[in-house]
Amino acid sequence: xxxxxxPIIDAVTIVxxxxxxxxxxxxxxxxxxxxxxxxxxxxxxxxxxxxxxLAGFEDLTGGxxxxxxxxxxxxxxxxxxxxxxFQKLALFPHKTVADNIAFPLKxxxxxxxxxxxxxxxxxxxxxxxPEYLDRYPAQLSGGEQQRVALARALVSKPSVLLLDEPxxxxxxxxxxxxxAELKKLHREIGTSFVLVTHDLEEAMxxxxxxxxxxxxxxxxxxxxxxxxxxxANSFVAGFIGETNFLPVRAEPAGNGAMxxxxxxxxxxxxxxxxxxxxxxxxxxxxxxxxxxxxxxxxDATGENGVWSMTGMxxxxxxxxxxxxxxxxxxxxxxxxxxxxxGSIMLPAKVGETVRIGFDPAAAFLLSE
Amino acid sequence: xxxxxxxxxxxxxxxxxxxxxxxxxVFFLVPLVMTAVLTxxxxxxxxxxxxxxxxxxxEVFSKPHYWTIMGRTMVMALICVVLCVLIAFPAAxxxxxxxxxxxxxxxxxxxxxxxxxxxxxxxxxxxVLDKNGVANWLLAHLGFPAEALNLLFSPAGTMIGMVYNLxxxxxxxxxxxxxxxxxxxxxxxYDAGASRVRAFFEVTLPLARPxxxxxxxxxxxxxxxAFLEPRVLGGGTAPLASELIRQxxxxxxxxxxxxxxxxxxxxxxxxxxxxxxxxxLRNPFGKRRAAA
Amino acid sequence: MRTTRVKDMVLxxxxxxxxxxxxxxxxxxxxxxxxxxxxxxxVLTLPIEGFSFAWYGELFRKPDFLPAVANSAIVxxxxxVFATVxxxxxxxxxxxxxxxxxxxxxxxxxxxxxxxxxxxxVVMLLWFSVLGNWLGFSTGLVTVxxxxxxxxxxxxxxxxxxxxxxxxxxxxxxxxxxxxxxxEVFREVTFPLLWPGIFSAxxxxxxxxxxxxxxxxxxxxxxxxxxxxxxxxxxxGSSPIYPALATLNxxxxxxxxxxxxxxxxxxxxxxxxxxx
Numbered sequence: 028x029x030x031x032x033x034p035i036i037d038a039v040t041i042v043x044x045x046x047x048x049x050x051x052x053x054x055x056x057x058x059x060x061x062x063x064x065x066x067x068x069x070x071x072x073x074x075x076x077x078x079x080x081l082a083g084f085e086d087l088t089g090g091x092x093x094x095x096x097x098x099x100x101x102x103x104x105x106x107x108x109x110x111x112x113f114q115k116l117a118l119f120p121h122k123t124v125a126d127n128i129a130f131p132l133k134x135x136x137x138x139x140x141x142x143x144x145x146x147x148x149x150x151x152x153x154x155x156x157p158e159y160l161d162r163y164p165a166q167l168s169g170g171e172q173q174r175v176a177l178a179r180a181l182v183s184k185p186s187v188l189l190l191d192e193p194x195x196x197x198x199x200x201x202x203x204x205x206x207a208e209l210k211k212l213h214r215e216i217g218t219s220f221v222l223v224t225h226d227l228e229e230a231m232x233x234x235x236x237x238x239x240x241x242x243x244x245x246x247x248x249x250x251x252x253x254x255x256x257x258x259a260n261s262f263v264a265g266f267i268g269e270t271n272f273l274p275v276r277a278e279p280a281g282n283g284a285m286x287x288x289x290x291x292x293x294x295x296x297x298x299x300x301x302x303x304x305x306x307x308x309x310x311x312x313x314x315x316x317x318x319x320x321x322x323x324x325x326d327a328t329g330e331n332g333v334w335s336m337t338g339m340x341x342x343x344x345x346x347x348x349x350x351x352x353x354x355x356x357x358x359x360x361x362x363x364x365x366x367x368x369g370s371i372m373l374p375a376k377v378g379e380t381v382r383i384g385f386d387p388a389a390a391f392l393l394s395e
Numbered sequence: 396x397x398x399x400x401x402x403x404x405x406x407x408x409x410x411x412x413x414x415x416x417x418x419x420x421v422f423f424l425v426p427l428v429m430t431a432v433l434t435x436x437x438x439x440x441x442x443x444x445x446x447x448x449x450x451x452x453x454e455v456f457s458k459p460h461y462w463t464i465m466g467r468t469m470v471m472a473l474i475c476v477v478l479c480v481l482i483a484f485p486a487a488x489x490x491x492x493x494x495x496x497x498x499x500x501x502x503x504x505x506x507x508x509x510x511x512x513x514x515x516x517x518x519x520x521x522x523v524l525d526k527n528g529v530a531n532w533l534l535a536h537l538g539f540p541a542e543a544l545n546l547l548f549s550p551a552g553t554m555i556g557m558v559y560n561l562x563x564x565x566x567x568x569x570x571x572x573x574x575x576x577x578x579x580x581x582x583x584x585y586d587a588g589a590s591r592v593r594a595f596f597e598v599t600l601p602l603a604r605p606x607x608x609x610x611x612x613x614x615x616x617x618x619x620x621a622f623l624e625p626r627v628l629g630g631g632t633a634p635l636a637s638e639l640i641r642q643x644x645x646x647x648x649x650x651x652x653x654x655x656x657x658x659x660x661x662x663x664x665x666x667x668x669x670x671x672x673x674x675x676l677r678n679p680f681g682k683r684r685a686a687a
Numbered sequence: 688m689r690t691t692r693v694k695d696m697v698l699x700x701x702x703x704x705x706x707x708x709x710x711x712x713x714x715x716x717x718x719x720x721x722x723x724x725x726x727x728x729x730v731l732t733l734p735i736e737g738f739s740f741a742w743y744g745e746l747f748r749k750p751d752f753l754p755a756v757a758n759s760a761i762v763x764x765x766x767x768v769f770a771t772v773x774x775x776x777x778x779x780x781x782x783x784x785x786x787x788x789x790x791x792x793x794x795x796x797x798x799x800x801x802x803x804x805x806x807x808x809v810v811m812l813l814w815f816s817v818l819g820n821w822l823g824f825s826t827g828l829v830t831v832x833x834x835x836x837x838x839x840x841x842x843x844x845x846x847x848x849x850x851x852x853x854x855x856x857x858x859x860x861x862x863x864x865x866x867x868x869x870x871e872v873f874r875e876v877t878f879p880l881l882w883p884g885i886f887s888a889x890x891x892x893x894x895x896x897x898x899x900x901x902x903x904x905x906x907x908x909x910x911x912x913x914x915x916x917x918x919x920x921x922x923x924g925s926s927p928i929y930p931a932l933a934t935l936n937x938x939x940x941x942x943x944x945x946x947x948x949x950x951x952x953x954x955x956x957x958x959x960x961x962x963x
Contacts, residue, residue, distance in 0.1 A: 084582055105588040117579035121601045130597070131587040179587070401786045407869070408786055411776040415840065418773065419795045422837050426814035433813055443820075486709045489702035501706060507944055508713035510891070512898035512914045515933040518921050519716025522723060522930075529719050559712065566709075613801070620803020622901065627921070637805050650813060657809045661802070668801065 035060050035095055035186055035219045036081060042089030043076055043243075050076045052243045053090065058187065063213050063220040065230035067266070068240035074223045075191060077240075081221060082111045082189050095186055105134075110185040112193045116176040118164040124150075124175050125160040131183040149178040152212070170201050177209075181216065190222040194229070206232055227267050231255065239263050259307050261395045264316050269364045271322070272314040277392055285392055287315060291358045294334035297387035305393040312395040317385050319351070322365035324374050325384040335384035338363065340375050354383055427661075433654040441648040451651040455659065461639060465659065468636040471550070472618040475557045479614045480607065482558065483565035487606075488599075491573035509563045517556060517623045524552055524628065548630025556624030561617055565610025572606030573599070608675040616664040636660050721937075724930035742931040752932060755916035758828060762903070762912055763896040766835035770892040773836070774843025775885050781844065782851045800841040807838055808905025815906065826908035834902040839895050843888035850884025883954050890947045894940050 036058035043051040051073045058064045066074040079085040080092065083104035092099045095108055110131070118127050126133075128149055132142045150157060153174040164172055173193060180188055194202045210233050213220050224230050230237045231251040238248045239259075247259035258264035261272055275287040283301030285308075325335055338356035348369050353362040365383060367374070375381050401408040437446045455461055490498050508516075523529045524547040534543045546552045576599060584594035622637035631638070636656065643653035725738050746752070777796050780786075799807060815830050854877075862876045878885075900914035907915055913936060921929055 082582075082586060084585075104582070104585040105590065109586075111583070111586045113579045113583060115577070115579060117577065117583035119580060119583070119598060121604075130584075130589075134588040134593065179583075183588070399784050401784045403787060408780070408784060411780045411784070412786070412792060415773040415777045415780075415796060416792055418833075418836060418840075419799075422811060422814070422833050423799060424795060426810045429814045429817060430810050433817070443817075482705075482709065482712075485702055485705040489706045493699055493702050494706060501710065503944060503948065504710060505713060506891075507940060508717060510894035510898055510940060511717060512900060512917070512933070512936055514900045514914045514918045514921070515720060515898075515929075515936060516716045518917070518929060518933065519720040521921075522719045523715055529715070559716075562709070562712075616801050617803050620805040620901075622805045623918075637803075640805070640809060644809070644812075650816070653809065654813055657806050657813075660806060661810075664801070664803075 040090040044088040061217045065222045065234035072240040073243040108186040110180040111189040114191045187219045271317040277313045292334035316391040319364045319366040325382040333384040475618045479562045487569035553629035556628040564613040568610035569606040720933045724934040742927040759913040766896040767893040770839040771889040777844040778847035804901035830906040834906045846888040847884045
């Protein structure tokens with residue numbers, strides 16, 4: 028990964044211990060001005076710890092952190108140019124919406140007239156109704172509380188907005204509309220956002236770059252396209268959703284390209300171009316990442332450039348716009364998952380023996 | 396919390412509510428009414444006479460002596476409230492924020508002391524506060540002059556006893572409201588730029604207010620009836636309302652008078668309660684009044 | 688940075704110190720009493736002149752306090768049973784049910800907590816005296832028990848109500864779904880889950896009744912409970928038999944607190960085992 032010219036956040040090999048347990052093993056992350064970065068990983072991966080370190084709620088055990096070029100060692104949360112939106116929002120129950128939003132400005136001793144103007148500007152930005160200003164947080168709906176929390180975090184114009192899974196408690200529909208608003212908001216105000224989420228789909232929708240973490244380590248940092256199409260390893264690939272890994276033998280074919288063969292699939296050895304090969308490929312345990320949407324049913328006759336396998340339909344799921352099939356292939360631990368465009372006619376029944384195939388040159392080679 | 400709507404025809408509701416409601420009705424509400432009724436009667440030759448007049452109330456309102464003592468009782472109650480809150484708050488705060496792992500053990504110790512027979516504890520205080528008691532002995536050994544403290548049989552002795560017996564209430568009400576404060580609220584305040592002192596005054600204190608008020612009101616109301624403390628530790632030097640009530644029963648055997656004085660105290664307590672209720676506890680933080 | 692660390696340490700020490708001082712405050716009279724019960728001297732002054740069980744011997748040579756102990760035990764046992772049952776039923780009615788006149792029910796069952804005990808005792812004394820005049824009875828242990836029930840039930844109710852509040856009612860639905868009748872649901876699910884609260888309410892009730900002076904003093908007539916016995920004794924003059932009596936008086940409380948703590952730990956362990 029190339030270094031950013033002038034990052035807002037520059038975290039270098041951050042180590043964090045809780046007693047004897049090491050939560051972060053030398054994590055480095057840069058966030059550029061106006062960039063939207065998502066920290067993603069299963070629970071316990073250290074993403075929330077990293078966010079709390081950025082916010083100043085936790086000290087470092089090792090490494091260094093600078094924000095806007097200033098070293099943050101010993102700088103308390105209050106003095107940092109970051110603001111946080113908490114997972115459970117942490118709106119003050121005893122303050123009105125207006126007082127909640129105005130709180131950071133009041134602490135900065137901003138003049139009352141200006142506070143009022145900026146609070147009004149915030150509720151316009153957040154599409155909150157002006158009559159909410161005198162209400163208490165408990166009188167608002169979950170989505171409205173969310174916006175108040177965002178308004179409170181943004182009112183003092185921080186350089187970085189930190190979001191700790193703020194949408195995890197909302198129902199699916201509300202979540203979708205708030206995600207869209209959050210993305211629009213980010214584009215409008217140009218503040219750097221750092222979002223912690225366990226939902227990679229959310230991260231792909233919103234973020235410019237995604238940092239995938241596991242067990243206190245960064246596994247991969249990249250754009251959503253990188254993460255989806257060029258995952259560093261099978262952990263990242265599997266984290267996105269259901270996918271298939273076909274064990275293969277790989278040999279260099281010059282210029283970073285590789286030639287792969289598989290005993291489990293019928294077809295000529297395939298040549299994968301350099302951009303279809305993981306940069307962190309290790310010689311042992313190579314596998315071909317085959318996305319479910321790239322696999323289809325084949326006729327009895329063979330096709331050129333296609334690898335084919337024979338298996339038995341184990342189950343299918345009608346998902347509306349698509350239909351998912353699971354096909355059991357001898358020699359593979361997991362059934363092959365394939366997503367077909369939805370159709371009123373089902374191409375195969377459970378128990379039926381089918382031939383399936385895919386284009387190996389379009390797949391991606393990685394390590395397990 | 397699942398809430399079940401119950402009709403009074405439901406035997407489950409009757410079984411759960413009726414016996415307790417009946418006991419409280421017959422032995423609490425009716426006695427209160429009877430107390431009020433008795434104030435309109437008189438006594439002759441130590442016997443109750445059903446007269447229905449205002450003689451007792453005229454007596455109560457015409458004797459400044461009673462009102463001096465009522466006033467003193469209220470002043471003592473107020474001082475007791477201030478002292479109890481000042482002592483209870485830091486301890487409750489420490490218990491909620493610094494001593495979490497010991498808090499159960501400490502609470503058990505406090506409850507144990509609270510539940511011990513009040514007479515014995517008061518007797519213990521005599522031994523401590525006596526001129527030749529433990530306190531002065533300790534102070535003398537620390538280099539203070541002999542008999543440095545002379546607290547027994549004075550209003551100060553009464554106050555020590557009252558605070559001792561009542562400080563538990565605000566301690567627990569404040570503790571309960573402090574432990575319920577979400578730590579994220581404090582982090583949010585720090586994040587918004589608040590110092591620790593500022594966050595305490597902006598977040599912790601306002602959220603502890605319900606506990607503060609309910610603890611204070613409990614101390615006030617309960618100290619109106621302090622009896623052992625002024626009698627035993629105060630040595631009767633500055634009698635409080637309870638002493639008047641005792642005298643009207645034991646010395647004068649004048650039930651209507653005792654009933655009237657009791658009622659005055661109960662009304663003072665009830666009015667204070669209503670006042671604090673209106674001012675302090677109205678609709679906290681705009682929470683929709685949950686059905687609860 | 689360093690100055691804030693130092694400030695923090697000072698603050699921490701002050702806060703922890705306030706708790707320690709409060710505990711010292713609570714235990715000064717109690718420890719003093721226990722210490723004096725082992726003196727060999729006749730006068731209760733410091734320094735304590737030697738250790739002896741003389742006053743315990745004295746106490747049992749003239750056991751006129753034993754009827755008071757028996758009275759206290761009877762009163763406490765009966766009051767505990769009633770206060771705990773009423774408190775549990777009342778807590779369920781407070782939190783789980785909605786019914787007409789509920790706010791009145793709540794007010795009446797909570798109000799005794801807000802009454803100074805002496806006034807509560809006086810109010811009930813007046814009623815029992817008038818009633819006794821009409822019906823021909825006088826105050827005694829029965830009226831003391833009634834007074835204790837009125838005074839103690841609200842405490843028991845509040846303690847059980849806390850437990851009811853944290854109760855996962857889907858467990859009851861699960862039991863009902865499994866085919867349990869209303870009573871079976873209570874016996875198999877509700878009661879066992881509320882048991883820790885009910886048990887602490889019972890412990891609390893017993894000790895509150897055992898150590899109660901004011902209500903007993905108002906309502907006991909010629910019968911005497913232990914606190915009333917001690918009160919009339921120290922009104923006459925202090926003698927070292929009272930510290931000895933006081934020390935003995937702590938024993939049931941200590942036993943109960945130890946039992947309660949043991950039960951609580953066992954329950955916690957079981958929950959931890961079930962949770963993992």
